[in-house]
Amino acid sequence: MKKALFLDLDNTIYPVSSISDQLFKPLYNLIAEFENEMDQVELKNALYQISRRPFHYVADEYNFPKALKSRGIELLKNMSYEMPMRPYDGYDLIKTIPIHKFLVTTGFSKLQWSKVDMLGINDDFNEIHIVDLEISTKTKKDIFKDIMERFNYKIEDILVIGDDPESEIKAANELGLETFLYDPEDKHPDAQVTHKHPHLKDVLNYIN
Ligand SMILES: [Mg+2]
Structure with missing residues (x-):
């Protein structure tokens, strides 16, 4: 029986495509200002x-000009x-599975x-960690390790669920942890994963 799930957010819990037009509009506009300074393929x-x-x-x-990178980050x-x-x-x-998340x-x-x-x-999780590259050099691996230490989890206690190899x-x-790659469009046929599925609900097959 697994004791904890580590979940990713973007493209794992919801599709970024559902918000990206609205969300990234200002960023696309900013990038357009630098169009002429960039390689068109890049x-x-x-x-x-x-x-x-x-x-x-x-x-x-993709070698963004310095000013574009810094203004993009600011935005x-x-x-x-x-x-x-x-x-x-x-x-x-998944949120009803009675183990730590x-x-x-x-x-x-x-x-x-x-x-x-x-x-x-918010209430579906025991803890929420944002790996913010502007604030800290900590990686997802650091966070996983830290949680495992604090909760005394063994490697076999964890299932990591995400969309990005x-x-x-x-x-x-x-870290040697079991993985579930959620890949609805079969974008990563050769990814190194324990389980790979087009449906999120299949996570339930790997809890016991
Ligand atoms: Mg993701």
Whole structure:
């Protein structure tokens, strides 16, 4: 029997695509100001990645001009999302599993907290951790380790649930933890994971 779930937020509990047009509009407008300074292929790829990966990584990977990176960070730091949000189907089943749950998400604190509020999921978790690259150098792996130590969890007690092989799944693999990759569009057919499913409710098969 598992004792705890470590869950990611973006694209794991709700689809970022459901809020990205509204949310990223000011950022897209800002990027448009720098269009002429950027390689067009890199720009296209960056726009695709921006709703999927932390802004810092995208800015570095696609060689954003310095001014764009710093203005983008400034913009995102102060951003929040205030419109109704809905979790994925299956999340309502996961939240009722009677074991400890920890939300560990990377992003800007104010924005991530506003999403937690709009989703109404605050009370579903024993602890919520925002890995904010502006505030701390701590990684998801550090947070996982810290929780395991404080709660005396063994490796086999935990299931890590996420959508990103490069983020929570990687951190979990490094710690030897069991993983569930939620991959509704089969974007990561070769990812190194314990379980991979197109439906979130299948988490329930791996609790016992
Ligand atoms: Mg995610």
